[in-house]
Amino acid sequence: MSSFVTGQIIEARCSRCKDITGHVVMACLDGMPVKVECRACGSVHKYVAPEAQARPKVEKTVRVKAGHNRAEAVDATVRAEKRAAAPRPSREQQQLARRAEENEHRWTSLVAGRAATPVPYSMNGTFAVNTLVDHPVFGTGAVVELLPPDKMDVMFKEGVKRLRCVCE
Numbered sequence: 820m821s822s823f824v825t826g827q828i829i830e831a832r833c834s835r836c837k838d839i840t841g842h843v844v845m846a847c848l849d850g851m852p853v854k855v856e857c858r859a860c861g862s863v864h865k866y867v868a869p870e871a872q873a874r875p876k877v878e879k880t881v882r883v884k885a886g887h888n889r890a891e892a893v894d895a896t897v898r899a900e901k902r903a904a905a906p907r908p909s910r911e912q913q914q915l916a917r918r919a920e921e922n923e924h925r926w927t928s929l930v931a932g933r934a935a936t937p938v939p940y941s942m943n944g945t946f947a948v949n950t951l952v953d954h955p956v957f958g959t960g961a962v963v964e965l966l967p968p969d970k971m972d973v974m975f976k977e978g979v980k981r982l983r984c985v986c987e
């Protein structure tokens with residue numbers, strides 16, 4: 820590993836020039852330049868290695884929110900970065916997508932093609948398993964399970980919703 824000395828002229832990335840320019844090393848720490856002066860524009864700034872473009876983060880800025888300690892804040896930052904750095908859907912997302920697809924298949928087999936006219940959904944209504952209900956938000960669904968005394972699971976296109984009803 821090469822060592823740098825104060826006064827040395829090196830190439831570094833200049834944030835003002837937005838380019839790699841010659842810089843005079845102003846201060847070093849452990850043989851690494853920490854402060855440099857751009858010979859092109861004269862600005863004095865932190866040293867940024869010329870190859871840093873591919874990995875632009877030399878230093879992490881961590882905002883510590885009230886009520887959070889620094890460790891938690893760093894952790895949150897790292898997690899946020901991981902999320903940002905993963906364009907591929909996670910296994911969790913893939914599972915969700917698969918489940919959504921299965922849901923839709925199940926919904927289609929339960930609801931679509933049924934001749935029955937859906938019954939408008941009402942919290943005070945009484946429904947039987949397999950009844951088609953028409954919900955103002957979720958659309959048409961099929962009752963899959965009654966949960967006495969006052970709930971039922973209804974399969975809608977977007978998934979099973981637990982709704983209020985009157986069970987008999």
Ligand SMILES: [Zn+2]
Pocket residue numbers: 833834835836837840857858859860861862
């Ligand atoms: Zn410059």
